[in-house]
Amino acid sequence: MKRFPVVPTIIVALAVCGMISLGIWQISIRLPEKEAYLAQLARNPDKPVVAFPLQPDDRLLFRRTRTDCRPPVSVTRAGAGNAGFRLIATCANSGVKVQLGTTRDPGKQVDWSGGPVSGWISHAPDARPLVAGLFSHAPQTMLLVADRPVAGLAANTQPDIGLVPNNHLAYGVQWFLFAAVAAIIYAVALHRRRAPVAGSQA
Structure with a gap:
């Protein structure tokens, strides 16, 4: 043995x-x-409406919020699952990202020059690779999801815990x-x- x-x-x-x-x-x-x-x-x-946070704070997710998005505004696209694509504007004055609405048209263009916008706080799309996200502790960028879509876009999905x-x-x-x-x-x-x-x- x-x-x-x-x-x-x-x-x-x-x-x-x-x-x-x-x-x-x-x-x-x-x-x-x-x-x-x-x-x-x-x-x-x-809870009451709060000003959109300039620094990431996950405790504020799904809070009602508002901001003034001043031009010039750049608009990009991100996947939105079954909704197709979501159009996200970046405000020149603050860098705040605003989800304007969704569309199934990958070439959709919108004419939005900014202004007062209200909605709720969410996370912006994360461009980091999945593996990097697993090991990174960097906070995710916040996103203002507009409660009223820009003309020509479908309404954003309501927040879902x-x-x-x-x-x-x-x-x-x-x-x-x-x-x-x-x-x-x-x-x-x-x-x-x-x-x-x-x-x-x-």
């Missing part, structure tokens, strides 16, 4: 404990934090499953290592 592999066992045990700790952290800490955050966002649409992801329970369960799988695989490997080889006793 081979000697018991002490060092590999310690390494695997530490890895399993680490995965279990991550699962507990996701469920006992991150999940309640996210639920409290979502509860705050759910109350935001009923349900679109804000809350995956911490799933993450926690995944870490527990990873720990269980790692422990089972290592236990099977140990069993095979310790089992006598057929014919070795002949």
Whole structure:
């Protein structure tokens, strides 16, 4: 019988404990934090109107807001899922981004020179690659979604709290499953290592 592999066992045990700790952290800490955050966002649409924030602040998502977008104004397009494309203006005086409305026409042009605009606060499209977004802690740029579309565009979709992801329970369960799988695989490997080889006793 081979000697018991002490060092590999310690390494695997530490890895399993680490995965279990991550699962507990996701469920006992991150999940309640996210639920409290979502509860705050759910109350935001009923709160008083605020000036559009010049610095990113996710606590203000879905709050009613307004700003004065002065010319010259540049307009770009971004994907809008089933709605086609959304047209987003950038205000010259403040750099604020305003979602003017949506269209299914990829070549749609609008004649909008700015002015007072109201709506609610959301996130601007994120141009970072998906992998970079996972590891970057930089705040996402804020976006004013206009409550009245510019002529020729369809109305913007109303804010939906349900679109804000809350995956911490799933993450926690995944870490527990990873720990269980790692422990089972290592236990099977140990069993095979310790089992006598057929014919070795002949």
